[in-house]
Amino acid sequence: MTVIDVRNLRKEYGRHVAVDDVSFSVEAGEIFGILGPNGAGKTTTVECVEGLRRADAGTLKVLGLDPRADGKRLRRRIGIQLQESQIPERLKVWEALDLHSSFYDTPADWRRLLDDWGLAAKRDTPFAKLSGGQKQRLFIMLALVGSPELVVLDELTTGLDPQARRDTWELIERVRAGGVTVLLVTHFMEEAERLCDRVMVIDAGRVVAVDSPSGLISRAVPEQRVRFRPSAPLDERLLTGLPEVTRVSMTGTRVEVSGNGDLLHAVTSVLARHQIVAGDLRVDQPSLDDAFVALTGSRPPGSSGSPGASESRSAHRRG
Numbered sequence: 592m593t594v595i596d597v598r599n600l601r602k603e604y605g606r607h608v609a610v611d612d613v614s615f616s617v618e619a620g621e622i623f624g625i626l627g628p629n630g631a632g633k634t635t636t637v638e639c640v641e642g643l644r645r646a647d648a649g650t651l652k653v654l655g656l657d658p659r660a661d662g663k664r665l666r667r668r669i670g671i672q673l674q675e676s677q678i679p680e681r682l683k684v685w686e687a688l689d690l691h692s693s694f695y696d697t698p699a700d701w702r703r704l705l706d707d708w709g710l711a712a713k714r715d716t717p718f719a720k721l722s723g724g725q726k727q728r729l730f731i732m733l734a735l736v737g738s739p740e741l742v743v744l745d746e747l748t749t750g751l752d753p754q755a756r757r758d759t760w761e762l763i764e765r766v767r768a769g770g771v772t773v774l775l776v777t778h779f780m781e782e783a784e785r786l787c788d789r790v791m792v793i794d795a796g797r798v799v800a801v802d803s804p805s806g807l808i809s810r811a812v813p814e815q816r817v818r819f820r821p822s823a824p825l826d827e828r829l830l831t832g833l834p835e836v837t838r839v840s841m842t843g844t845r846v847e848v849s850g851n852g853d854l855l856h857a858v859t860s861v862l863a864r865h866q867i868v869a870g871d872l873r874v875d876q877p878s879l880d881d882a883f884v885a886l887t888g889s890r891p892p893g894s895s896g897s898p899g900a901s902e903s904r905s906a907h908r909r910g
């Protein structure tokens with residue numbers, strides 16, 4: 592079932608075109624990510640989906656409703672993550688949940704949510720006294736308190752330390768496991784790669800690509816590299832003859848093979864056939880960061896800025 596269907600969405604602020612001809616659809620049960628550089632139009636897009644902003648052109652169907660005409664009805668069926676500034680500092684956790692559940696016809700039992708999300712001990716704590724991770728937990732609970740079919744999370748983990756961010760990913764996976772579709776705006780490539788079934792990359796208001804994280808990577812940065820030290824002299828032609836291989840370079844005892852497809856398997860199979868062991872074997876696989884750079888020409892806003900194929904994702908093996 593299609594939960595979100597957006598066709599040719601356009602939104603202008605004065606003479607500035609923030610979103611230009613954006614089309615995408617999200618299926619029930621998906622975690623769908625929107626990635627893009629600062630100012631790309633991500634928030635504008637999700638606010639049009641939520642019916643909080645009025646699209647200038649295009650057609651939108653969310654849970655079968657038109658957000659422009661049926662915004663109110665729609666917002667009873669979707670969970671929208673609040674921003675920190677929208678919760679009064681002195682409001683206690685239980686008060687925030689109780690207040691928000693009163694907005695819905697068939698709210699979830701917020702006492703159960705408190706138990707389920709491990710915040711029961713903080714029930715009487717004012718919002719301002721919660722840690723960053725506890726606040727994120729509360730934001731998710733507030734988005735879930737109306738028993739929504741779709742949850743929209745816009746940069747939920749921005750400002751969190753890496754551990755709290757990882758903890759929040761588990762919570763988002765739990766939301767989906769509960770049968771809720773998730774629309775996620777994020778700056779973090781690792782987050783998109785770990786959580787999203789599909790990702791839409793937008794740049795300057797336009798869709799650059801929509802695919803699974805691995806599909807984006809292989810489409811945008813198809814080349815991989817395999818490096819090793821062969822246990823015996825190696826005839827370069829054994830490798831250059833493989834269809835997966837695009838380039839081979841040999842420096843001293845070190846061999847570097849570039850290519851695509853199932854490169855590692857192709858290289859190790861040919862070595863095994865010639866009784867050569869690949870010592871110090873290293874595989875550099877491109878990451879979603881690399882794909883983002885290739886697709887948009889800019890570094891992801893949440894990235895650490897390391898250039899080239901991601902070392903952190905390299906597989907290290909000794910043979």
Ligand SMILES: Nc1ncnc2c1ncn2[C@@H]1O[C@H](COP(=O)(O)OP(=O)(O)OP(=O)(O)O)[C@@H](O)[C@H]1O
Nearest residue numbers: 604607608609627628629630631632633634635636
């Ligand atoms: N209310 C507004 N009035 C005028 N311009 C706006 C308004 N809201 C957003 N914009 C502009 O529209 C463009 C898209 O903004 P939007 O917030 O949708 O981008 P974004 O991808 O969510 O950015 P970020 O990653 O920085 O949050 C930006 O150039 C922004 O400055």
